[in-house]
Amino acid sequence: MALFAAYSLSLFLADYVPWNGVYFWMAGVMAIAIIATLWAPEPERDQLQHAAPISLQDGIVLFVISALVTGLLGGAIAGRIPLTTFYWVLAGVLVGWIALSFLVPRPRSTNPATNRSPQSLQDAVVLPFQDYFQRFGLPKASLILIFILLYKLGDSLVGIAGNLFLREIGVSKSEIAAIQGGMGLIATSVGVLVGGIIMTRIGLHRALWVFGALQLLSNLGYYVLAIAGKDYSLLIVAISLENICAGLVTVAMVAFLMSLCSHNFTTTQFALFSSLMAISRDVLSAPAGDLAKATGWPMFFLLTLVAAIPGLFLLPVAAPWNTQVGVGAESDLGDENSPNSM
DSSP states (O other): OHHHHHHHHHHHHHTTSOHHHHHHHHHHHHHHHHHHHHHSOOOOOOGGGOOOOOOHHHHHHHHHHHHHHHHHHHHHHHTSSOHHHHHHHHHHHHHHHHHHHHHSOOOOOSOGGGGSSOSSHHHHHHHHHHHHHHHHOHHHHHHHHHHHHHTTHHHHHHHHHHHHHHHHTTOOHHHHHHHIIIIIHHHHHHHHHHHHHHHHHHOHHHHHHHHHHHHHHHTHHHHHHHHHOSOHHHHHHHHHHHHHHHHHHHHHHHHHHHHHSOTTSHHHHHHHHHHHHHHIIIIITTTHHHHHHHHOHHHHHHHHHHHHHHHHHTHHHHSOTTOOOOTTTHHHHHHHTSGGGO
16 A cells, blocks of 8 residues: 555656655655654564574674675666676675575574574575575475566566556556556455455465466556557556456465465565565566567567466476465475474
């Protein structure tokens, strides 16, 4: 809901104030959210979940990571580091992180209570990867990561270029804000609620198959709109279908990502998996505007259907149809196969 409110209000304000004013307003809202987060009391934790204090080695690792991220972001913002170089360096850091998880020996403990959470910053960086790849094995674990990266690619391409398309067919920013903030919010909420109900009936894996196919087909609404031109009835139908299917896919993917996480490293692993989805939305979908300009809008929306197919082809590996697992049960199954539960 917060995403839809910010999205709709920013488009609405853009019709009356310059974009720098809109960005300033968005920064103010985020500042209030940060202050509220820092001000909120921290929930009480079990004593067994308390990590050891940061050591000198942890401080050095934290300093190196902070310096690397700050230098890369500063260079990219200043224009001294090309974006292609920036992305390659980030990719190299991620590959090095994964390689490090294989090279560093996993600490052994016979007492499960002492192995419930990382006890140092280095453990928090390395152990989540070690745990994930040991539970699923290198081939399957790698294919699952690729599946997370590609599953929503077709929807991400439409999402990043949809507003540009609507502006080109003559829909004003205020109209987009009203439709997206009204019908879009309702449609997404319906998709999330219906998706949760369906998952409890057919299971998580089969829901990923069904919702993925519906997500692919929902892009046809924009294709029809591109052929017909500006038509408010078709516009509402296309946006509603796309948002309903986005809600279905979102609730299924969140449940799927949670099912991959170990109880010991839920926060770190879920953040890593979510980051892969963000790469699909923000990086792989970045050329959407240039692609639409080169091919034309009707062909572009057909290409988004093609972009959604590779993720669906990985479903037999990531979420086999015949593996009947209820929502929330798959995480327990993974833990039974993990070294920590033995």
